[in-house]
Amino acid sequence: MLNNENRYLFKFAWKSIKRNAGRSFFIGFSVSLAVMIAVWVTSVFDGMNTQIERAVVNTNLGFFQAQEPTFARSTDASHPLPYMAVASKLVESLPVTAASPELVLDGNISTPEGAAGLIVLGIEPDLHKKFLPIDRSIIAGDFLKAEDEAAIIIGEELSKIFKFHVGDQLVLNYQDYKGELRSELLTIKGIYRYNSKAFEKRYVYTNQKSWQNIFLNEYKGEILFNRITMMTEDGLLQEPQFKDKIQKAGLEFKTWKNLNPEMAVVIDFHDGMIRFFFLIIGVTIMMTILTPVRMLWQERYKELRMMNILGVSNHKFWRIGISELIQMILLSSVLSSILLIIVIGIQSKVGLDFRNLNNGISIERAGIKLPGIIYPILSAQQIVITFVFVILVMGFSYLWSIYRTLSKLESEL
């Protein structure tokens, strides 16, 4: 590892650090605190962005969608494609955790309580269960089965506004595949409580068989789709792979960011703010640390001069300085990591409550419920950033201070 000489220099540097233990601690603590706060802010924003992303993809969007081209252009559901023939192999070749082939019909209801536009999703219950936990969010009645006839699942908010109960029939008005205005009676089989009020008011579910019967006037005996919504383990990380394969299959490729641009921009804006914040903290800490480190070395000027007279070369001073720098970096990194693990470890369990920003009321934006409690996320990437940040700040301050002190020494000798 280290030869005898280097080991000695390392020891020497350690003694110098210990000689001014309080001051060294202050320098290390300032850097650690700044880094800890910067990484903490990042992890809070990361947590918030992840929760926003999760909330958006859970509004029936998924991370990715493969859409039938006509539907992608105008949401015209009249040209659904057969799932098994066109897309099942495509889905199998992609790293998805769940995929749901869906038929999408725009309809409306009009009752004495008012009128509302609905999106009627024709789903294959068994596949959809893996995609969204609607089946586990039923608060009254039951979830759909593949063989149900004209049964529908509605959200709690819709049931409240229109005073619907399980077993009631609602009249769905819509235009069928020919564009003809039609009305159909559907029986409410279950009521779910999931995501936001806007979601509960807008989305209703029926099975493929019922959907095809009401829109196409016949059940084709197979699963059809206007879109296939897909969940993944790692979010949008594998976007190029998905894009390539979906487009090669002749389908339109969409990500949740294309489908909910408002929340996509919110996340981009947060990322921009984090970068700005990091830059400011970086400049501040650099300016703040530079002076004490400089003074620390200037204070030792006489000592260095004496050692120089005794025969210690500038080269060796540099090695001592770098040894000291490495030890300070290690100390600061360890300290900031400990602080980070303690603070974020606790907060990732209990969360940070942001609900007081709106008197405790949950906020819905762009069709999603904004997270009220944020759970910060500490990732390996952030730890790496922490270390790089510490190395940069400490490195610049120490190397500059050593250089200035040794320059003075050279000029005076």
Add this chain to the structure above:
Amino acid sequence: MRGLAFLLKFSYRNLGRVPKRTIIMILSLSLGCGFIIWDLNFSHSGSKEVMTEFLSQYAGQYHITHKDYYEKDNKKLFNNYKTLSDDDIEDKTLFEKSTKRITAPVFVSGEKKTLAVLLTGMDVEKEKPLSRIYSSVKVGRFLDPQGSKEVIIGKKFAERIEVKLGDQVVVIGQALDGSVANDLLTVVGLMDFGGGELEEALAFTQFSTAQELMVVPEGLYHQRVSFDFNQEVMPKLKKVTATKWDELLPEIGVSVRFIDRLTWFVGVIIVLVISLGLSNTLMITFFEREQEFQCLNIIGAKTTWVTASLMIEVFIMGTIAVILGTLIGHAATIYCHYHPINLQLFTGGKNIIMGGLTIQPLIRLHPVQSHYWQVPLMIYAFLSLTMIYPLIRVIRRSTYAL
């Protein structure tokens, strides 16, 4: 008095003994102070500019409505049967910067689809100088003030119901007299909100067309929307009610409040980091002068006198830094007033979509008076904390020395 003058002179002179170090300390503090003032002005102006840009497009500063028009607990829900007239509003000066609207939740049918939308009947001539909804019409034209039976719809909405300019759409709703409201309207313009959800949720027609469609009696309407953005306090009205934008759009209010509070938080962190470094520097500076303090003790200066001189030294330095920082912050603010900042810097060039509308705000910074005393006060508070530890060490060492 003479003693204090001497103390001031003595402390001031000490600052000049190691000018480079003093300059660096003053600079780091003043740059921090300047940045925080600029940042807070930026955040305040940004929030204001973003909100003005957003609200001036459609929503307005506040809505005057019938007391029961908006539901008490959820302003997203409204009762369309509750109307008001100009006679219900006592203060007629409010009319100058406001415009009346009729709202009609209707279904619009195209060739392939029937979708729900909020159709708003507007007084086109009055609306144009107040709101900027006309600027969102990117294809076709805005409503003709003299015309009727015209409608403008969102680009995405038009794609979904498969209609284009010049096509007619069927509008179906429920009129105020309980009858079925239906009419044929011609699409004259398409609005582009950059993909925001309001592209699918809003449509506009002439006031007279909406009045006829919804069978609204002459002189009545649903909302009087004010675009007076200088009016922060809501007018006191007896018969009707005024609801401010942040109650109507709480999600937007929260987003703005979040950014404002985050900016303050960043400011405090910066001062905290600077203070730690400063404390360290002060400690080293004080220790360097240990012999000098001991000499002062020997010739009769009490430890309290030495401590006071050090405190004055730090406060003189702090005051110079704060004055300089305030000037820097103000200069940067004024510069950014004449060279506004595009918020797209934070989104990688993408448009900002807020509440379903696209906004492209250029943030023109304005100085906010309160920041010019709040920030220095915060810095003085931290500076006082900064001194505590180094001074304790000096006092202890002086005691041992004696």
